[in-house]
Structure formats: structure tokens, C-alpha cells
Amino acid sequence: MAKGTIKAASERADLLPLISEVFRSHGYEGATLALIGEATGLGKGSLYHFFPDGKAQMAAEVLAEIDHWFEVNIFAALRKSDDPVRAIAEMTAGVDRYFHSGHRVCLVGVIALGASRDIFAAQVQDYFSRWNDALALALRRAGFSAGVSRRRSADALLTIQGALVLARALDDAKVFGQAMADMKARLLAK
């Protein structure tokens, strides 16, 4: 790999979190190149230099980065941990951290509901179904039946998404904290 490539890749990686926040707060359609340019301090020319396919490529890479974060910080432990109860506790802690205790919205959920749904449907479905599978596996290893594990796993995922929606709608982050506590209790209840 040439020097230039490495440097570019490094700066490119720094761009994604900034772009990510623009998509989060404005949605896919609302995130204009002007806003992205403002957030990154880059002109359109530079943005198209890094992302030749434009906005769609930016969103796809942002989704991939989010996916990767969850894969590393959440899914992996759920799949491999020999202490599934602890992995689940770490999941709830990680989720709370990631979503800033309910102040931050889930971009994957935003896109799932939004108009750009069709473009990113595969990525969205993959993200949730891998999370769902990993969590169900942890529950199974914690001693629950296959049916219970799958039901509780879906319940947890939908609770997170719903809590983010309602916290945003009511402008009350406490809703999220309470929901995460309830979810954790339901996940491991006898």
C-alpha cells in the first residue's frame, strides 16, 4: 500500500463519524451535500474525491461502520462469551453508551422507516438479523429454550428501537433508561 493511500484512508475514516451525525440528525434525504460539507469542512469536490458515488456511498459506508462497531463491541461477545449473562449485561451497557442514554437516534432504524429504505434494505436487515441471532444464541447458552430465546431476543431489539422512537417523540430520555432496565430484566427472567 502506498503512502498516499494510507494517509487518505486515515483521513477518510475520520470523515465517517462526522457524516454519520449529519445522517442521524437529518435523515438520508435531509442530509444534503451542503450540510455534509459544513460538518466536515470539505467542499463538494473533496467529498466526491473520497466518495465517487456520492451520498449513497457515504450512507452505505456509514452503515457499514455502524455495523462494524456493533459486530466488534456487541455481537462478538454474545456469540463467543462463555458467560452469556455477562455478555448480555455488557450489551445493555454498550447500547446505553452508544445511544447516549436515549439522546442519540439509531440511524439503522431511521433508514428502516424512511424513504431510502429500499436502497439499504439488505444492509438494514442483515444488521438486525445478525444481532437477533447473536442474542438468541447467548440466551440459549444461558439455558433458555430455542423458542424462548428467539422471542426474547426480538423483544429486546424492538424495545431498544421503540424506546429510541418514544424518547425522541416525547423529548424525554428517561423513557429510554426505564425501557433498558425493563428489557434487561425481561431478558434474563426465569
Added chain:
Amino acid sequence: MAKGTIKAASERADLLPLISEVFRSHGYEGATLALIGEATGLGKGSLYHFFPDGKAQMAAEVLAEIDHWFEVNIFAALRKSDDPVRAIAEMTAGVDRYFHSGHRVCLVGVIALGASRDIFAAQVQDYFSRWNDALALALRRAGFSAGVSRRRSADALLTIQGALVLARALDDAKVFGQAMADMKARLLAK
């Protein structure tokens, strides 16, 4: 009221459900006047005749119509019924019907997460908080403490929203049906 007014009002009312579906499937930003014209069979001129303030007015009236449907079909019974358990059962049945068993998305939730959030924040917050209050009141009348009632009420609302998000993301409406059954059980559990 003049004949013309009545006729116009009648046709206008017929317009809203058609426009509503455009907002639902494309979001506020994605719902262009071209798409709305297609769905209604009306040109821009006619649309602006009915809605002088354009797209924002259309969305506001669609939200008001949704609010009214829930007020009449769900909230009222929760507040007034002398059989709160039955009112809650009717709520879950009504919700299942309204959201087409998970195949239809919640426009209020879509807007709460989307880029147009700020414009409609008051309407969105009002809708959810009135639902929340009505359901909590029914639970209180069913014998639960104020704290339990409020917690369970918020849990139910967020479960509905989350189930719609996850069902859409996984493209699997069964997720919604299971979540509604779970929600109903949790709502009235001892």
C-alpha cells in the same frame, strides 16, 4: 354552509387518506408533490387550492386526522370505559387493525425520527403523551399503582413503535404479532 363548501369539504376529506399513504411510504421529504398528485389524480394547482400552505399543511392535516382516529377509536375508551381491562383489549385489537398487523408503518413515528421532526414536534409529542396518559389512567382504574401504570403505559407505546420498526427492518410482520401478544400480557400481568 353553502353547497359548494359541503361538496369541497367532502372531497377534501377523501383526499387525506390518499395523501397519508404517500407520506407513510415515502416520508415527509420523500413525498413530493408529483407523487401526491399521482396518488390523488390531482394537479399541483388543485392541490394548492385545497391546501394553500402546501406540503406542510397536508402533513399537518394528515397528522391531525390520524390523531382524531386514535382519539375516537382508542383513547376515548381508555379514558371513559368502566371496564378498563376490556378497553385495553380493544386498544390492542384496534392497533393491530390500524397497522395492518405490522405491514403498515406509523407515520407519527416516521416523522418523529425523520428530518421534519422539528416542524411537527408539538403534534407528535401531543399524540404520544395523550395516548400515554389515557392508557395509564385505564391501568390505574384496573387497580395498578400510579408508578406501575405509567411505566407499563410507556412500555406498551414503545413496544408498538419498536415492533413496527423491527417488522419493517426484518421484513417480517410476525414480529409485530408476537410483540402485540407479549405487550398485552405485560400490560395486565399481576
Added chain:
DNA sequence: GTCTATAAAGCGATAGAC
């Protein structure tokens, strides 16, 4: 690698004929 200028298309909204 970053910028400005600009193209090409689509947007919401308006005007005015009918």
C-alpha cells in the same frame, strides 16, 4: 487533494387561462 463554477434535474410554489 481542495476549491469554484456550473451543469442538469427536481423541488415547492405561483400565476393565470379556462
Added chain:
DNA sequence: GTCTATCGCTTTATAGAC
């Protein structure tokens, strides 16, 4: 009440100077 034509603006995306 409905239409067509069009305005003014913003959008994504490209071209080319530096």
C-alpha cells in the same frame, strides 16, 4: 375547481483550475 406553464431555488453531480 382544474389545468399548464413557469418562476426561483436547491439538489446531486461534474469539470477543470490550482
